[in-house]
Amino acid sequence: ETGVTQSPTHLIKTRGQQVTLRCSSQSGHNTVSWYQQALGQGPQFIFQYYREEENGRGNFPPRFSGLQFPNYSSELNVNALELDDSALYLCASSWGTSEQFFGPGTRLTVL
Amino acid sequence: DQQVKQNSPSLSVQEGRISILNCDYTNSMFDYFLWYKKYPAEGPTFLISISSIKDKNEDGRFTVFLNKSAKHLSLHIVPSQPGDSAVYFCAAIAGYGGATNKLIFGTGTLLAVQP
Numbered sequence: 001e002t003g004v005t006q007s008p009t010h011l012i013k014t015r016g017q018q019v020t021l022r023c024s025s026q027s028g029h030n031t032v033s034w035y036q037q038a039l040g041q042g043p044q045f046i047f048q049y050y051r052e053e054e055n056g057r058g059n060f061p062p063r064f065s066g067l068q069f070p071n072y073s074s075e076l077n078v079n080a081l082e083l084d085d086s087a088l089y090l091c092a093s094s095w096g097t098s099e100q101f102f103g104p105g106t107r108l109t110v111l
Numbered sequence: 112d113q114q115v116k117q118n119s120p121s122l123s124v125q126e127g128r129i130s131i132l133n134c135d136y137t138n139s140m141f142d143y144f145l146w147y148k149k150y151p152a153e154g155p156t157f158l159i160s161i162s163s164i165k166d167k168n169e170d171g172r173f174t175v176f177l178n179k180s181a182k183h184l185s186l187h188i189v190p191s192q193p194g195d196s197a198v199y200f201c202a203a204i205a206g207y208g209g210a211t212n213k214l215i216f217g218t219g220t221l222l223a224v225q226p
Contacts, residue, residue, distance in 0.1 A: 004154070031212075033212075033213070033214075035214075035216075040218070041218055041219075042115070042117075042200050042202075042216030042217050042218045042219055043155070043200070043214070043216045044216070045213045045214060045215070048211055048212075048213060055210065055211060056210070056211040056213055058213070090154055090155070092154070094212060096212075097207075097208065097209065097210070097211060097212035098212070099157055100157075100212060100214065101157075102147075102154030102155045102156070103154050104152060104153050104154050105154055
């Protein structure tokens with residue numbers, strides 16, 4: 001059974017650029033959630049996708065958007081990057097609202 | 112507005128002794144609570160959980176206690192082992208079993224178990 005994988009591991013961007021982060025959910029899972037973990041903070045919920053539809057969103061601006069594909073993998077897109085977007089981005093997959101399994105994260109640095 | 116708070120950023124414990132990690136919450140709609148452990152360069156991994164209808168849940172060396180009236184939960188690790196050294200996050204869900212399993216996390220406590 002393959003766990004949750006994320007790519008890339010690390011990424012450096014400059015202010016104003018756009019970034020796409022990718023997540024492959026664990027086999028058998030149909031729900032993906034994205035979290036942002038800033039330095040010294042706990043993960044904060046960005047949004048969740050269930051069967052390709054957004055199913056809940058946290059307090060993040062519209063420049064944070066996402067997609068879920070038919071194979072249940074997912075993308076997180078961030079437009080017009082700001083310095084405060086520097087963080088670890090975590091993806092978690094689950095079967096519906098059952099236990100979430102986290103990937104290792106993507107470390108984004110915005111210069 | 113921090114709905115889940117872990118007021119101790121770090122904790123150091125001797126191997127074999129008890130580790131007690133604390134968590135407070137403010138939202139009375141939370142009905143399910145979880146503890147996650149996180150090693151560097153890895154995602155959080157689920158450790159133990161408790162429903163709001165219970166006041167204690169045990170799994171091997173790990174026990175979680177919930178005091179609803181005080182809006183407080185704690186994780187006890189007995190005996191502590193060096194491999195337990197990690198960041199521990201407390202998390203909560205409002206409306207468990209409903210339409211979403213959105214987790215609200217605390218800021219984490221770094222546990223160091225000294226050999």
